[in-house]
Structure formats: structure tokens, C-alpha cells
Amino acid sequence: MTAVVQEGFEQRYTLPPIESVADTAEQIRRKQERVRELCTERRAILLAHHYQRPEVQDVADSVADSLKLSQIAAKTNADVIVFCGVHFMAETAAILCPDKAVLLPDLRAGCSLAAAVTPEELQKWKAKIPDAVVVCYINTSAAVKAESDYCCTSANAMKVVSAIPADKPILFLPDKFLASVVAQQTRRSNIFAYPGYCHVHKTIRPEQVVQIMDDHPDIDLLLHPECGCVSSCMAKAVDGSLPAERTFFLSTEGMLRHIAASSAAEFAVGTEIGIMHQLSKKFPDKMLYPVNANAVCAFMKTITLDKVIQSLETMSPQVRVPEEIARKAKRAIDRMLELA
Numbered sequence: 001m002t003a004v005v006q007e008g009f010e011q012r013y014t015l016p017p018i019e020s021v022a023d024t025a026e027q028i029r030r031k032q033e034r035v036r037e038l039c040t041e042r043r044a045i046l047l048a049h050h051y052q053r054p055e056v057q058d059v060a061d062s063v064a065d066s067l068k069l070s071q072i073a074a075k076t077n078a079d080v081i082v083f084c085g086v087h088f089m090a091e092t093a094a095i096l097c098p099d100k101a102v103l104l105p106d107l108r109a110g111c112s113l114a115a116a117v118t119p120e121e122l123q124k125w126k127a128k129i130p131d132a133v134v135v136c137y138i139n140t141s142a143a144v145k146a147e148s149d150y151c152c153t154s155a156n157a158m159k160v161v162s163a164i165p166a167d168k169p170i171l172f173l174p175d176k177f178l179a180s181v182v183a184q185q186t187r188r189s190n191i192f193a194y195p196g197y198c199h200v201h202k203t204i205r206p207e208q209v210v211q212i213m214d215d216h217p218d219i220d221l222l223l224h225p226e227c228g229c230v231s232s233c234m235a236k237a238v239d240g241s242l243p244a245e246r247t248f249f250l251s252t253e254g255m256l257r258h259i260a261a262s263s264a265a266e267f268a269v270g271t272e273i274g275i276m277h278q279l280s281k282k283f284p285d286k287m288l289y290p291v292n293a294n295a296v297c298a299f300m301k302t303i304t305l306d307k308v309i310q311s312l313e314t315m316s317p318q319v320r321v322p323e324e325i326a327r328k329a330k331r332a333i334d335r336m337l338e339l340a
């Protein structure tokens with residue numbers, strides 16, 4: 001089944017340049033102090049995704065993946081949420097916390113995966129299979145979530161899909177690589193995948209995996225399910241050319257949990273490079289190798305300490321979601337959070 005997608009969705013987004021920040025350690029410390037002062041003044045909580053710059057992660061109240069950050073946002077008593085992540089994450093926080101100000105310090109923080117599908121394309125796809133259940137990845141706009149039955153993240157996609165009756169066809173969007181992992185793990189043949197992808201994770205390739213496994217024969221292989229190599233790696237784990245018992249498809253939180261629980265000494269990490277900061281801090285005694293050291297998300301790196309300070313000082317830019325879209329999108333998010 002082919003999804004209804006306009007050709008060339010790569011043209012829908014512009015990658016921002018990655019600003020190089022040359023602050024000294026002392027300057028970083030002072031800026032972080034200023035961020036914390038402003039958070040206290042504004043009664044703000046600062047949430048940072050694992051792909052953020054290290055100095056932004058280090059000043060955050062919580063550093064986590066999309067699922068955990070939305071759970072924290074849903075429960076916070078703060079008046080203001082500073083979202084150091086990308087636009088769809090700030091939208092999710094705004095949907096869950098309509099009475100709070102949600103700041104996104106740089107509005108250029110978009111997402112190539114979220115740009116892959118529009119609500120109009122989803123409506124056309126739904127019209128083709130009207131009895132299907134729509135499961136959208138959290139990396140979608142609020143307007144796409146509003147057209148969906150369930151939301152999911154890479155941490156809970158399998159749980160969400162498993163909760164849907166086996167005879168129901170599922171339209172899974174927008175990530176085709178995550179869809180293939182979920183289809184294999186749930187053994188469902190009625191999952192129809194939208195052909196979107198993340199331009200960063202797509203660059204994590206099978207040949208890089210082969211190289212790292214050759215160089216480190218005893219390593220645990222941790223791959224984010226958005227990676228371009230997942231189909232090849234699943235097939236190799238079945239035919240024995242990759243060690244099935246040491247090949248794992250995990251969200252970033254799942255990677256942290258896996259390393260904490262594992263007795264292995266070495267780990268190959270296939271995801272955006274920002275995760276290496278938390279992993280190195282939390283596991284200084286483990287050997288950690290990125291599968292692709294050039295997997296950098298320019299959208300995530302738009303957010304700097306200077307922009308966080310400016311955002312808290314000016315209380316802008318704020319992300320808001322129109323009420324009707326928020327109400328519909330919240331159904332899909334709430335269903336996910338109940339299952340999670």
C-alpha cells in the first residue's frame with residue numbers, strides 16, 4: 001500500500017546553520033547561573049532533549065526523550081515550560097499544559113521527520129482505508145496528531161500498536177524505519193507505513209554498523225529505530241551475521257536503561273550524537289562509540305544558552321496550539337500516556 005505523499009518533502013524544511021559557540025568554561029558557568037536565576041524568577045521548568053548541546057543539557061531540570069519530557073510537562077506545577085528541543089515537542093507541552101507559557105528559544109527548531117506529513121496528506125490516506133487505526137509518531141505537528149487515533153514515541157510504539165485489535169489495519173506515520181521495527185516486533189502484517197524519515201538518522205548506515213562490529217566484536221549494538229540501517233540490521237540479526245542477542249532497537253531513554261543494566265563493557269550507539277554527553281556522564285567506566293559521529297541535528301542545535309536567557313527575559317517566542325486542534329490532538333496523546 002502506497003501512502004499519499006507529495007514528492008520531495010525534503011523541500012519543506014530549511015536546515016538552519018549550526019552556530020559555533022566559543023564560550024570559555026567560566027562564561028558557560030555564568031550563563032548557566034543566569035538561566036537558573038531566570039527560571040526561579042519566572043517559576044519556570046527547563047526541559048532538554050538528549051540531542052541538545054551539552055551546556056544546555058547541563059543547566060536543565062530534566063534531560064530525557066520525548067516521552068519522558070511530555071510526562072514531566074504534563075505533571076509540572078511550574079508556570080512556564082522552557083522547551084529545549086524542537087517545535088513538535090513544545091507543541092505537545094502546550095497541548096498538555098494549556099494554562100502554562102511554553103517557550104521554544106529558537107523557532108527555527110523544526111524537524112525533518114515532522115515535516116514529512118501534512119494533515120491534508122493524512123486525510124487523503126485515511127480516506128483510502130477508512131477502517132484503519134491511525135498511529136502517529138510524536139514527531140508530527142499538532143494538526144497531524146489531531147487527525148490521529150493514537151500517538152506514540154520510539155519508547156512505546158510497540159506497546160501502543162499491540163493495544164490495537166490484531167484484525168485492524170494500522171496507518172503508521174511518518175517514519176518508515178520505525179514502522180518496520182514495530183511491524184517486525186509485533187509480527188503484524190497489516191501495518192501500512194508512511195514513507196517519511198529523519199534526515200539525520202537516515203545517515204546511520206549498515207556499512208557503519210558492520211565496521212564498528214568488526215572493530216569491536218564483543219560490543220552491544222544500540223540502534224534508534226529511526227536509523228536508516230534498521231531493516232538491514234534486523235535481517236542480519238535473523239541470518240546470524242549480526243549477534244541477535246547483542247542487537248537492540250531502543251529509544252534514547254531505552255539506551256540509558258540498557259547500559260545501566262548491562263554487564264557489557266562496550267556499546268555502539270546509533271542515534272543523534274547529542275546523546276553521547278549524557279551517556280558519558282552517566283557511564284564514565286563504559287566504552288561508548290557513536291555508529292556515525294556525524295549524525296548531528298541542526299534543528300536541535302539552534303538552541304544555545306544565550307537564546308535560553310533571551311527567551312526567559314522576553315518570555316518569547318511562545319508556542320501555542322489553536323484550541324480545536326489541541327483538543328483533538330490531546331486525545332491521541334492521552335491514549336499514549338495512559339498506555340505508557
Ligand code: SF4
Binds near residue numbers: 051111113200272
Ligand atoms: S534528529 Fe531527526 S527526528 Fe530528531 S528532531 Fe532532528 S530531524 Fe527531527
